[in-house]
Amino acid sequence: MQTKPIGAAALLIPATGLVLVFMGLPLIYLFRYSLNQYVPGEFIVDGFTLENYRIFFSEAYYLTGMWTTLLMAGAVTILCITLGLPIANWIARQSGTLKTILLMAVILPLFISNAVRAAGWMVAFGQAGVLNYVLLQLGLISEPLQIMQTPIAVFIGMTAVNLPYVVLTLQSIFEGLDENIDFAAASLGAQPLQSFFLVRLPQVVPGILAASMLSFILAMNAYATPVLLGGPSFRMMAPMVVVEIMNKANWPLGAALAFILLATTVAISILAALFIRRRY
Amino acid sequence: MANIAISGLNKTYGSFRAVDFIDLNVQEGEFVIVLGPSGCGKTTTLRMLAGFIEPDGGQVILGGRDITYEPPYRRNIGLVFQNYALFPHLTIFENVAFGLRRRGVNHSEITPRVKDALSLVDLSHLTDRLPRQLSGGQQQRVAIARAIAIRPDVLLLDEPLSNLDAKLRLQVRDELRSLQKRLGITTIMVTHDQDEAMSVGDRLVLMRSGRIEQIGSPDDLYNRPANRFVADFIGRTNFLRGRIEKDQAFHSEGGIVLTSASQPPGATEAMIRPEAIRVRSVPEQSGPNAISGTIHGHVFLGGLIELAIDMPGGERITGVISPRELEEAGVKLIPNAPVYISVAPKDVVLL
């Protein structure tokens, strides 16, 4: 009994080492790069300056990008949780073949890359796309809607990307609930909807937190969907990092943006965890 | 509080009949125990009564009202489970108040009714704790309080004591029994512990493979079992194979002749409870069912002694006797020592 924790810790050493080498070191490098000076035309100019961070905090272009990213990640996460909770709850209560089919339906989209799925949305949302065609035929609209290249398209696309992760996370939590507790609630007079909100939902709060963090982090770092569906004037942080590094060859500023994105994501996740932990 | 009339209740899973046309009437205020081996359909039956499993056929009438297809939240049935099933995120107070709030009980009435229910199980001092901060026995008492707080027509309990350790099980069992009598609440409890069944039940229902084998008082099932399965399931028993001969006596295969108070035609076995065996160190002068044998061995069972006795024909009979009776009879516990036993005809049950 006494040696067990030590044994478990020992088993973690190789994994910890890998994380340190392949995640910790690049992060340190990244941070180091972000302190370098940007001299157009030259690759790396060593230096120790906060200039890149000052640029981020003083230029509307970058701050707006961060705002858009935060809002989009927050909105996508809220929608994913709202949709994911009833879906996951419902799947968890099914059994047999139906359940297998439903789970496959959730998992299958994960096999398709984000870029390919975004291309699918382009077909669906385009001026001559499926959605506009149907709406026009039904007479609900007289002119094709402009959906592509708008934040709405990104919002829908990213929700579709994140929803399977959220549903799978929540479904496994609902799966673990004790059905006798539902029976007890029903026997005490709780109708199904009351049972869901008063008994099932409070038991899965930690799961909701986990699923929200997953969705939020994925959305904060989304690249393909905003680039392909949002068009040139729509800016989120991950594409902006790429623009700095690839298009402007501004490695120091790109690194600073990446570091700010990372720090913001981590900080918000930690705050959310603390908030929920305190309340429950 | 109400009576329950169950008729023709049945449930089939695929081709497997889990509950096979059950009829059972439970009187108002009665404490009925359903027992039987694992998988015999006890939980399925209880869940059909509570409304969580829809029966394939049959009827459940609760206090004159047909509730067979009524949803569980309209039945007014209290439930207690083996694993307590308390709401983990609610305090003890809120757990007990849950059913009252769902029923729209007046706000000012909730606190006194919760306190009442909790004081019935001696837990009024723990209202602010969460379930995980209580011991198993306390949690189960909260579950009982939660179920009775709604003043249910019927209380259903599925193995409520199985998760408790032996000592606590006795204590909660006795509390449950006296609470049930005090409130006069119609109760059906599932168990597979026959001691529990015998000690708390007004009536026992013994099931096997989805059917009821016998319904009766603990005394009925113990002393007048309907068949070999019942005799074997309830308590320890000696079985002797044989048949009734022309002299109206039962002749075992090993040559023991037994007279019995009743002679059901076609009986193939005699059943004798270990407690019914009397022992002597000298042959009895007269009287029926006096048999001689030799001591095979013995085991101490707490305050009693279990004695295995070899019969001349190769059969073995087990008796349970107090040390004092052994001493008075002058029987020494020496292997192979001769011993004389007798059984009253009323204690020989032919099946």
Ligand SMILES: Nc1ncnc2c1ncn2[C@@H]1O[C@H](COP(=O)(O)OP(=O)(O)OP(=O)(O)O)[C@@H](O)[C@H]1O
């Ligand atoms: N959903 C189900 N699908 C198929 N078979 C089932 C289902 N539920 C129960 N059964 C079967 O029905 C039979 C009765 O089950 P039940 O749970 O009522 O037994 P039980 O008497 O409560 O047993 P235990 O003492 O072990 O709790 C069992 O053989 C079980 O395998």
Ligand SMILES: [Mg+2]
């Ligand atoms: Mg059971």
